[in-house]
Amino acid sequence: MFIGTEKLTHTYMPGTPFANEALKEVTFQLKKGEIALVIGPSGSGKSTLIQHLNGLLKPTSGQVLFEGRTVGSDKAELLKLRKRIGLVFQMPEEQFFSETVYDEVAFAPRNLGFAENEVQTSVTGALQEVGLDPDALLDRHPFQLSSGQKRLVALAAVLSFKPEVLILDEPTAGLDSFSRANLFNLLAVLNRNTGLTILICTHHLDEAAALAETVFVLKQGRLVLNGPTSEIFSKREQLHKLGLGLPAVTEIMYWLAEEGLDVRTDIYTLEGARQEINKLKGRQEK
Amino acid sequence: MVNRSEIMIEAKDLVYHYPGEEEPSSPALSGINLAVNRGEYLALLGPNGSGKTTLMKLFNALLAPSEGEVRVEGISTIDEGRITEIRRYCGMIFQNPDNQLVATTVEEDIAFGLENLALPPAEIRKRVIDVARLLGLEHLLLQPPHLLSGGEKQRVAIAGVLAMRPHCILMDEPTAMLDPAGRRDVLKTVQGLNREQGIAVVHVTHFPEEAVFADRVIILNQGRLVRQGPPENVLSDLPLLHSFGLQGNAVVELAALLREDGFDLPPQLIHSRELVHYLCLSERKS
Incomplete structure (x- = not known):
């Protein structure tokens, strides 16, 4: 320490x-x-x-x-x-x-x-x-x-x-x-x-x-x-109850996941979100 | 009913130099022609130093134009005898509520402006209670303002302005010092006042996500008005925002990256819900 x-x-x-x-x-x-x-x-x-x-x-x-x-x-x-x-x-x-x-x-x-x-x-x-x-x-x-x-x-x-x-x-x-x-x-x-x-x-x-x-x-x-x-921002409900939020991109990833899309939610940057959403395309083509 | 085509604040060929400025060739504001309509919600964006705060101070008669003029409800802001009247029509909310709260209780603070108008005590009392009820501050009336949360303090500042029955509220980065819950709280309050009471709002912000609900978005850069229009047009124009060193909100930035990657997304996406909707749509189609 x-x-x-x-x-x-x-x-x-x-x-x-x-x-x-x-x-x-x-x-x-x-x-x-x-x-x-x-x-x-x-x-x-x-x-x-x-x-x-x-x-x-x-x-x-x-x-x-x-x-x-x-x-x-x-x-x-x-x-x-x-x-x-x-x-x-x-x-x-x-x-x-x-x-x-x-x-x-x-x-x-x-x-x-x-x-x-x-x-x-x-x-x-x-x-x-x-x-x-x-x-x-x-x-x-x-x-x-x-x-x-x-x-x-x-x-x-x-x-x-x-x-x-x-x-x-x-x-x-x-x-x-x-x-x-x-x-x-x-x-x-x-x-x-x-x-x-x-x-x-x-x-x-x-x-x-x-x-x-x-x-x-x-x-x-x-x-x-x-x-x-990643552990703290995975506790979305708890953070919301505390009056706190998540980074805006993370919030978008959660909404996508809630709609049933297969995406990770531990994403904190635009570039990270871009890569994760692009993986959806890859999966379709397979 | 509010007549939204009526002009409330008007700036004509407005120029402003700060006194003692080294180069009068680069004024804080120049060539500003802008009208704020009755009941309109206007968001004002621009980099630091672009003149946003200066413009607000000119609207509130805290500064007098170097050239051109500003009229509030038809009254020129250099008409010294009527400055009190102008400030009653146009109340100002500053970045840090701590700089604005002056009294020892919330009740006295809300009453401060009214007492300066020398209204009868019964009228003051009635107005204080009315605005406190409207903004959900009744239970705090006897509290000292410095013990409130940031969001509550900012709502007390809004209540003080509202008690003056303004036609317009000018807000200079009202959420900069607030936590996420406080931010939501203040934005909801102001949007409510705008929609339900028809009070015009001019809202300066560094956060494009706070501008998405405005009727019109204005961008200032180096003292000039460089773009205005509905939020979906202005806030989605990334090349323009980037050229002034501004960023788009997370949705706009992410949508632009995804379009580059071949995602079929309509232009002018500014809300998270829309982005999520279209991504789900394109996922289900395939």
Whole structure:
């Protein structure tokens, strides 16, 4: 196990009439180099969970584990955790505060005490990693960029300190289809080339499902389903009851199967659906 | 009865430059001629930065045209004395309901706009209860908005707009922050208001599958209106969508791949049910 939790419980405003148990004994594990999704209705505890993985919240009970060890709650240890686990919030560009793209991306490495020449190489490196041209952008004001570029700069700002785990909260909210596809491709490439472990919280499965090996499903603070992608998306009825859906192509495959066509339903990409439907022709000709 | 041939909002030779824009040669919007009819459901698609949000703000008199004009119910949006009236006719729903909810209870939030109009308390109360009943929010009236689910919050925002008895609702990516159940909930609510109350809707979205039920689909690219027509014409025109960096919905994309492979599918397929129907048909024929 690389990172995970053990019976993690989190109560907001404990001991008050507003006490709200946002996570209830959540135990899960992520392997090194894995891409996983966390899905669940609004208010199911997704954001609370990922804030724990980054040491932004302290468990009410239970623990966060990293490399097999319990993460302590003293400042030094939490700082170490934050250096190794990068968190990209929802709409991260809304938190931009620097005058230039350079300063924005350099913020974390500077804060973590990198020497200025190291800061420079990490900024350029991170921008290149997300497919942006450092020469063209370094001196630009972040607010002058397009929405897609801003999101990529926000991602570069986290990649700049070379985290080993990248956690993203609804990373494509507000992006057009081109930027959505681009961002997910980028995550796949980062994972393949650098072995980056990635955890994505999202409501939009169309692009994300094909990327993930594992899916975790939260409901009212509890981990209700947990397993390989194909296993989780085979529980269609249960997901619908939870108010969740399937990727649109998967839903089409289910409808075809319900009409009696002999097709697989563990299909998450257009190309996969195309091949599967084409097999029908092959069968007729035989 | 709603007269659907009557114009409600009209943009004529509309141009908009953001102040301080570096190159006035590339305005945020230019040459826009567009009329929204009474009771019409209009979906607005386009890549990030194409001017969708800017157009909505011009419709709502949040921005004034640089050139040309916008009229709402015949009133020019630069007629400062009548801006309140325009905003009452055209209510706006933003991407993130958290940015729009201001009061400590749902009831007060729905009443906020009405109180600003200085309506008598009895009238305010009646309207709040009426819209809450219509949108199924009665049981939530005394709840603080921040404790609601995303879908519920967005419906409260819609209720606040609806209480003003608008002739049109402008929605800027209203489902971007919502889970699948919340998305369905909000779309159903708005479609219901459009069909049953004849309220016009202008719906900006990055998801073509949300545009399939519109009366008319408009595509913006680089500040220009590049295509408009019924959803089955516009949303099925993949070469056009791709040329603007947009993707079709899963049905349209999959149907295009299958046609390449020799499947006999009619053009203009945009609904999953239709695709499933035709695939089953071709399977049974053989």
